[in-house]
Amino acid sequence: MIAGIIVLWLLSGDEFFNSLLVFGGAYLLWHYRQIISPTILFYGIFSLFIIFATGRTMSINRFAYGCVSLAICWGIFLSRHVKLNYFIILWFIIMLITSSIRFAQGLWVA
Secondary structure, three states: OHHHHHHHHHHHOHHHHHHHHHHHHHHHHHHOOOOOOHHHHHHHHHHHHHHHHHOOOOOHHHHHHHOHHHHHHHHHHHHHOHHHHHHHHHHHHHHHHHHHHHHHOOOOOO
């Protein structure tokens, strides 16, 4: 499954990662709604509504990175699934390297 996600990301580019980030964040908000406070839940829901209302997939990751409630749910998920931590670190190392190469080439990064 993880290899399939990496292949889809390499084939489709950033749009797949952006969609995965937003829809995965929406799933995590729904899954951990009993654990997090209602304030965090409503902030995350309305932040996702703003993301969906724009209708653009190019800058979704900037909005999703700014949504604190997605980061809280992501932290809860990683604290419960410790074996995925190394994969997530590797994933973000790859993202950092590709973003730095694009930035060095003068391409649009975000």
